[in-house]
Amino acid sequence: MLKLTKVKKTFNAGTVNERVALDGVSLTVENGEFATIIGSNGAGKSTLFNCIAGSFYVDEGSVELDGRDITYVPDYKRATEIGRLFQDPMRGTAPHMTIEENLALAYLRASQGGRGSAFSRISREQRSYFREKLSLLGMGLEDRMKQPVGLLSGGQRQALTLLMAATLVPPKILLLDEHTAALDPATAEKVLELTRNIVEENNLACLMITHNMHSALQMGNRTLMMDGGRIVLDISGEERRGLTVDGLLEKFNAGAGKALDNDRILFSK
Numbered sequence: 283m284l285k286l287t288k289v290k291k292t293f294n295a296g297t298v299n300e301r302v303a304l305d306g307v308s309l310t311v312e313n314g315e316f317a318t319i320i321g322s323n324g325a326g327k328s329t330l331f332n333c334i335a336g337s338f339y340v341d342e343g344s345v346e347l348d349g350r351d352i353t354y355v356p357d358y359k360r361a362t363e364i365g366r367l368f369q370d371p372m373r374g375t376a377p378h379m380t381i382e383e384n385l386a387l388a389y390l391r392a393s394q395g396g397r398g399s400a401f402s403r404i405s406r407e408q409r410s411y412f413r414e415k416l417s418l419l420g421m422g423l424e425d426r427m428k429q430p431v432g433l434l435s436g437g438q439r440q441a442l443t444l445l446m447a448a449t450l451v452p453p454k455i456l457l458l459d460e461h462t463a464a465l466d467p468a469t470a471e472k473v474l475e476l477t478r479n480i481v482e483e484n485n486l487a488c489l490m491i492t493h494n495m496h497s498a499l500q501m502g503n504r505t506l507m508m509d510g511g512r513i514v515l516d517i518s519g520e521e522r523r524g525l526t527v528d529g530l531l532e533k534f535n536a537g538a539g540k541a542l543d544n545d546r547i548l549f550s551k
C-alpha cells in the first residue's frame with residue numbers, strides 16, 4: 283500500500299521561476315487498486331511519480347510504502363519495490379543486450395536491489411522462467427530470447443519493459459507514465475490489455491497517467507484528476523461506473539473551478 287501525506291514540492295523556490303508542482307497532496311492506494319490519473323498541463327502528475335519513485339525528495343510531507351516511511355530512501359533502493367514505465371519505449375531496456383540478458387538484469391535488480399548488479403550465467407531454470415513469462419505477452423518473444431532488444435518494435439519493447447517492471451518480481455506499486463502514448467493505436471490497445479491483465483493477476487497497486495480520457499475511465503477502478511499541484515477529483519465505485527468522457531469533464535470543471543486546459547487530452551476525446 284502507498285500512502286502520501288501532505289506532499290509539497292516547489293521548483294526554483296524564491297526565484298522568478300518558482301513553480302509549486304505539488305501543493306499538499308495526500309493519497310492512499312491499496313493493493314489491487316488501479317487508479318488512472320488525468321490532468322491539465324503542468325498539473326504535477328510526473329512530479330507526483332518522481333516523488334513516489336524518489337527521483338527527488340519532497341519538500342514537505344511523507345511517502346510511505348507498506349507502512350514504512352520511505353520519504354528519504356534513495357531512488358535506487360526504492361526501485362526494488364516500485365516499477366515504473368515511461369512514455370518512451372526506448373527507456374527501461376538496454377538495446378544492445380539480448381532479451382534474456384535484460385530480463386536477468388531486471389530480475390537481479392528487483393530481487394537483490396542496488397544499481398547495476400553484475401550477473402554471471404543465466405541458469406536453465408531462469409531461462410525457462412523467462413520463457414514462460416514472455417509467452418504470456420503473446421508476441422512470440424519467447425522464441426527470440428537471444429536477440430538484442432534494439433531489434434524489437436516500440437510496442438514489443440514496451441510490453442517487455444512492463445514484464446520486467448511488473449511481473450518478474452511483482453513490485454509494491456507500479457507507476458505508468460503515459461506508457462502507451464508513443465505507440466500506434468492498435469499496439470497501444472494491446473499493451474493496455476496486457477497492463478490490465480498483469481495488474482489484476484498480480485493484485486498490484488497501480489497508478490497510470492494518461493492523456494486519453496477513454497482509457498482514464500476504462501482502465502482500472504479509480505480515476506484521479508489533477509490541477510495546479512492538487513488532486514481535484516478522486517472517483518471510484520458507483521460514481522465512476524457508467525461515467526462518460528463529458529461527464530468526467532464536467533466533474534473536473536466543478537472540482538477545479540475551471541475548464542481542463544490540456545489540448546492533448548481534449549483532442550483525444
Ligand SMILES: Nc1ncnc2c1ncn2[C@@H]1O[C@H](COP(=O)(O)OP(=O)(O)OP(=O)(O)O)[C@@H](O)[C@H]1O
Pocket residue numbers: 293294301302303321322323324325326327328329330
Ligand atoms: N525539474 C524541474 N525543474 C523546474 N520545474 C519543474 C521541474 N519539473 C517540473 N517542473 C514544473 O512543475 C510543474 C509540474 O510539472 P509536471 O511535469 O509534474 O506536470 P505534468 O502534470 O506531468 O504536466 P504535463 O502533462 O504537461 O507533462 C510545472 O509547472 C513544471 O514546469
